[in-house]
Amino acid sequence: xxxxxxxxxxxxxxSTGDGGGIVQPYAYNFQNVYNYGYETKLYGYxxxxxxxxVLILNVLMIVIFIRTRMSSTTHMYLAAITTLDTLTIIxxxxxxxxxxxxxxxxxxxxxxxxxxxxxxxxxxPVTFHASAILLTVCLxxxxxxxxxxPLSVAQWFTKK
Numbered sequence: 001x002x003x004x005x006x007x008x009x010x011x012x013x014x015s016t017g018d019g020g021g022i023v024q025p026y027a028y029n030f031q032n033v034y035n036y037g038y039e040t041k042l043y044g045y046x047x048x049x050x051x052x053x054v055l056i057l058n059v060l061m062i063v064i065f066i067r068t069r070m071s072s073t074t075h076m077y078l079a080a081i082t083t084l085d086t087l088t089i090i091x092x093x094x095x096x097x098x099x100x101x102x103x104x105x106x107x108x109x110x111x112x113x114x115x116x117x118x119x120x121x122x123x124x125p126v127t128f129h130a131s132a133i134l135l136t137v138c139l140x141x142x143x144x145x146x147x148x149x150p151l152s153v154a155q156w157f158t159k160k
Contacts, residue, residue: 028109028117044100051093058086077139084132088125095120 034040064070065079095117099105109117146153 028114029107030105030109031107040100040106043096047089048093048097048101051089054089055086058082073142074139077135077142081132081135081139084128084135088128088132091124091128092121 030040061082062079065075065082099109099113099117103113145156149156
């Protein structure tokens with residue numbers, strides 16, 4: 001059985017018995033991705049601590065934004081942006097804490113965790129961040145229309 005490590009840090013098995021050389025991924029190799037040695041501690045302890053701090057502060061901001069006295073479309077946009085920014089940091093924090101602290105993995109990520117790692121660190125944060133950017137653009141468009149048409153904007157932007 002011969003094993004290779006590809007450029008992405010994945011341990012590959014290229015012995016299939018039939019000589020066809022079909023490559024099957026085994027695990028994610030952190031040794032090829034993290035070069036300095038302190039990254040697993042940084043992502044395992046510092047990142048989740050930062051995520052918890054962001055979560056607490058953004059929950060306070062959301063509570064302020066959704067109060068009845070401040071319930072305008074602008075505050076609804078800001079609450080949605082705050083929620084998406086919170087999810088952007090919380091999703092990777094969960095996986096980093098689980099992999100680097102609970103499981104104490106520093107070399108190879110087991111194959112059964114690779115899909116969770118991929119979605120929680122690559123797909124979900126990018127999606128949430130892109131959505132927050134789009135909401136920021138919508139908020140800027142709303143503010144531009146408010147400045148251009150100040151008398152009729154109250155009819156256009158309502159909570160309904």
